[in-house]
Amino acid sequence: MASSSSSFRILCILLLCCSIAFGSDPSPLQDLCVADTTSPVMVNGFVCKDPKLVQKNDFFFSGLHLVGNTSNAVGSRVTPVAVAQIPGLNTLGISLARVDYAPWGINPPHTHPRATEILTVIEGTLQVGFVTSNPENRLFMKVLQKGDVFVFPEGLIHFQRNVGYGNAVAIAALSSQNPGVITIANAVFGSEPAIPSDLLAKAFQVDGKIIDQIQSKF
Ligand SMILES: *[C@@H]1O[C@H](CO)[C@@H](O)[C@H](O)[C@H]1NC(C)=O
Numbered sequence: 608m609a610s611s612s613s614s615f616r617i618l619c620i621l622l623l624c625c626s627i628a629f630g631s632d633p634s635p636l637q638d639l640c641v642a643d644t645t646s647p648v649m650v651n652g653f654v655c656k657d658p659k660l661v662q663k664n665d666f667f668f669s670g671l672h673l674v675g676n677t678s679n680a681v682g683s684r685v686t687p688v689a690v691a692q693i694p695g696l697n698t699l700g701i702s703l704a705r706v707d708y709a710p711w712g713i714n715p716p717h718t719h720p721r722a723t724e725i726l727t728v729i730e731g732t733l734q735v736g737f738v739t740s741n742p743e744n745r746l747f748m749k750v751l752q753k754g755d756v757f758v759f760p761e762g763l764i765h766f767q768r769n770v771g772y773g774n775a776v777a778i779a780a781l782s783s784q785n786p787g788v789i790t791i792a793n794a795v796f797g798s799e800p801a802i803p804s805d806l807l808a809k810a811f812q813v814d815g816k817i818i819d820q821i822q823s824k825f
Contacts, residue, residue, distance in 0.1 A: 631721060631761065632700035632783050641665045642690055642697035652784065653690065653697045666695035674774075675707035680824075682712025682769070690784040702784055706777045708733065708769035715790055716766045722786035724759040724779050726767070728752060731775025737765035764791060797825025 633651070641661045642653035668688050675684030689702035696702060702722075706714055708731065726735065728751045736748030737759045750770060751757055759765040761782070769775040795802065796818075804818040811818065 631723075632698070634700070635698040637698075639695060640698040642694035644694065653694070655697070656694075661695075666693060668693050671703075671705050671778075674776075675705065677707050677709040677712050677774075681715050682709040683707060683714045683767075685714065685788075689781075689786065696784040699784055700782060702781045702786060704779045704781065706767070706779060708767065708775040708777075710769055710772065710774065712769045712775075714767040715792060716764050717788055717790040718762055718764050719759075719781060719783070719786035719788060720762060722781040722783035723761040724765070724781050724786070725756060726751075726759070726777050726779040727756050728754065729776050729778055731769060731773060732771030733775055733777060734768045734770045735759075735766070737763045739763060792821075793825055796821045 637655070639658065639661065640653075640655035641658075643656035644653060646654045646656075648654050671686065671688060673686070675686050677684050684707045686705040686707075687702070688704060690696045706726075708714070730753060732753075733751045734748065735751055735757050736746055739745045739747075740763070749757060767777065795807065801822055804815050804822060807818045807822075808815040
């Protein structure tokens, strides 16, 4: 009796692990699978190029010391280092980004559909937060200083704002070779073609004119 209940518990834990693993990048089945971006074959990720043709530079990127240009409407710039920049990241389930923030610049509310993010502040002061899913929609928000680290769980809407006096810089690691980004405002108000404004007026419980105004900005 005790052993069957403990094997049931182990089965439950295994099932839980599986469902978590399937939400993210699958584990690699070989040492390396450098992306062959020229292949016409479509797979989940990229097909591997011939291992004999793999070079050290397939695992290399240079430029994360460079300051991103924050002269834009939100005052921030993300420099991604994912499979598109390092083909050797293919199948490895990990990537990186540098984020620059002008004073009071924001990285607007967005989600990564395929990755948890762990962010380290390397310069300045950032207010960061994420919101849990329905029905709680609970906000977790905190002010971070240089050296502080914060986690944004996979799929949840999150944001950052530079609340310091100078520029701010963060390095984010993400648990996917290709985390994807859905910026909420761009997706909802800037889709192509546009979501009907009367639909959005009802969704946001405001006058259609307000929706037209927001849509005109995206
Ligand atoms: C930064 O971006 C702005 C807007 O696109 C552009 O006008 C400016 O020349 C850029 N600055 C640098 C240093 O590239």
